[in-house]
Amino acid sequence: MTLRYDPKSASYLSFASAKHAFADGSDTPRAFLERCVEQIERREPQIRAFVRLDIDGARKQADASTTRWHRGQPLSAVDGLPVGIKDCFDVAGWPTEVNSALFRENIAEIDAAHVDALRAGGALMLGKTTTTELTMALPAPTWNPWSLEHTPGGSSSGSAAAVAARMLPLATGSQVRGSVIRPASICGIIGMKPTFGALNRHGGIDPSPSLNHLGFLGGSLTDVWEAAHHIGNTAGGDPGYPALLGARQLLPPRRPRRLVRQYTSGWSKTDEASQQAFAAFLRALEAEGVEILEAAQVPALREYEYATTRTPEFFFDLMTFELRWPLRLWAQLRPGSVSEAVAGYISKSEALSVDDYRRACARREQLRSLHRALKGQVDGFITLAHIGPGQLGQPEGGTPWYNDASSAIGAPTLSLPVLTVDELPLGVQLMGFEYEDAELVAMARWMIDRYAAQLE
Numbered sequence: 001m002t003l004r005y006d007p008k009s010a011s012y013l014s015f016a017s018a019k020h021a022f023a024d025g026s027d028t029p030r031a032f033l034e035r036c037v038e039q040i041e042r043r044e045p046q047i048r049a050f051v052r053l054d055i056d057g058a059r060k061q062a063d064a065s066t067t068r069w070h071r072g073q074p075l076s077a078v079d080g081l082p083v084g085i086k087d088c089f090d091v092a093g094w095p096t097e098v099n100s101a102l103f104r105e106n107i108a109e110i111d112a113a114h115v116d117a118l119r120a121g122g123a124l125m126l127g128k129t130t131t132t133e134l135t136m137a138l139p140a141p142t143w144n145p146w147s148l149e150h151t152p153g154g155s156s157s158g159s160a161a162a163v164a165a166r167m168l169p170l171a172t173g174s175q176v177r178g179s180v181i182r183p184a185s186i187c188g189i190i191g192m193k194p195t196f197g198a199l200n201r202h203g204g205i206d207p208s209p210s211l212n213h214l215g216f217l218g219g220s221l222t223d224v225w226e227a228a229h230h231i232g233n234t235a236g237g238d239p240g241y242p243a244l245l246g247a248r249q250l251l252p253p254r255r256p257r258r259l260v261r262q263y264t265s266g267w268s269k270t271d272e273a274s275q276q277a278f279a280a281f282l283r284a285l286e287a288e289g290v291e292i293l294e295a296a297q298v299p300a301l302r303e304y305e306y307a308t309t310r311t312p313e314f315f316f317d318l319m320t321f322e323l324r325w326p327l328r329l330w331a332q333l334r335p336g337s338v339s340e341a342v343a344g345y346i347s348k349s350e351a352l353s354v355d356d357y358r359r360a361c362a363r364r365e366q367l368r369s370l371h372r373a374l375k376g377q378v379d380g381f382i383t384l385a386h387i388g389p390g391q392l393g394q395p396e397g398g399t400p401w402y403n404d405a406s407s408a409i410g411a412p413t414l415s416l417p418v419l420t421v422d423e424l425p426l427g428v429q430l431m432g433f434e435y436e437d438a439e440l441v442a443m444a445r446w447m448i449d450r451y452a453a454q455l456e
Contacts, residue, residue: 008453081124092111115203152187176208189417193413213410242435262308314364318357
């Protein structure tokens with residue numbers, strides 16, 4: 001089954017819109033949840049976005065939320081929000097298996113930090129979403145809701161597919177390389193990777209601690225921002241990092257004045273139709289008064305662009321060295337429990353020296369310094385979120401070439417579903433500066449108003 005994707009007409013569940021009806025009593029969190037359940041019953045057998053559902057538990061939580069809304073006393077902006085949790089994060093009483101035989105029946109005793117924050121705010125824990133093996137290898141059994149023959153993307157594939165299929169308004173994800181931005185692009189929804197460390201991502205299985213980000217996949221920009229804001233102001237950031245900055249309400253839409261057009265290592269691998277679609281989008285932005293800077297125009301940009309194209313040279317060393325502990329020891333405890341791909345990553349990690357890792361860290365810091373030096377000169381950075389629409393088949397989870405640089409830099413990044421190629425979604429990646437997440441969302445809001453009007 002293939003559905004024709006159009007960013008101007010694609011619409012998803014919006015919890016933010018429903019809350020107005022909760023307040024006047026014309027709708028309730030329980031009724032909103034039941035609409036999600038109906039869609040799950042209809043589409044989940046084909047899409048397979050969940051590894052676990054707790055509909056009865058969510059109904060009890062929804063009834064309690066309905067009572068609070070009836071009394072005019074919701075706990076927070078996320079009270080009554082049905083949410084899916086990527087199965088690398090802990091939910092108390094549920095397994096955290098990460099699609100791996102290493103962690104079969106690994107029952108969590110307590111919630112991950114962001115799950116605890118969402119629960120405290122009245123959000124409904126509806127289920128766990130699928131992921132790739134250990135968030136890095138064998139694909140999940142999940143399909144793209146827009147075409148059941150195409151991949152839904154990388155390791156946050158279940159979260160992206162659940163939202164794109166209108167089974168949920170929001171789900172959490174994680175990103176080491178491109179596992180939020182890429183599935184969001186491929187499934188035609190909004191993906192948000194906040195500033196590194198600005199949201200507490202602890203509580204679960206995290207093989208790449210210096211790279212991993214807690215992220216969100218949603219059908220509306222408001223839902224994504226309000227969930228991020230709530231978590232940041234409840235659970236804080238990672239230990240040692242300040243929490244996400246910004247008010248709960250979205251800032252007004254803001255047209256960016258000057259954006260850097262990035263090529264990274266992805267442009268040369270991008271198909272011609274996707275290149276043409278992106279070029280047309282940049283021309284449309286310029287017609288609206290947005291200055292698009294090419295790296296060749298400014299010496300500082302040339303050095304920065306060159307560094308982004310070389311990010312894959314050191315990124316994989318950062319990621320694999322960090323697998324030494326604890327993934328190597330987990331695999332030794334249960335021989336034969338990891339795929340050949342993961343076993344290869346572990347072997348690579350053992351071959352790296354401490355000096356190799358030190359050099360990779362230095363190159364990452366150099367890239368970050370080049371990025372920070374541009375603050376005040378430009379508003380942000382724009383490129384594609386993926387090399388094209390999602391490929392045919394589940395094993396083809398997409399590529400990280402456009403996402404390595406933004407992940408290594410750690411700056412806030414969004415995937416905006418504003419393009420279509422071959423009647424399938426293709427996202428535009430918008431990156432800002434550290435702890436300017438709210439300002440980046442304001443620019444994204446301006447773009448969505450013009451090119452994907454249903455998704456604010």
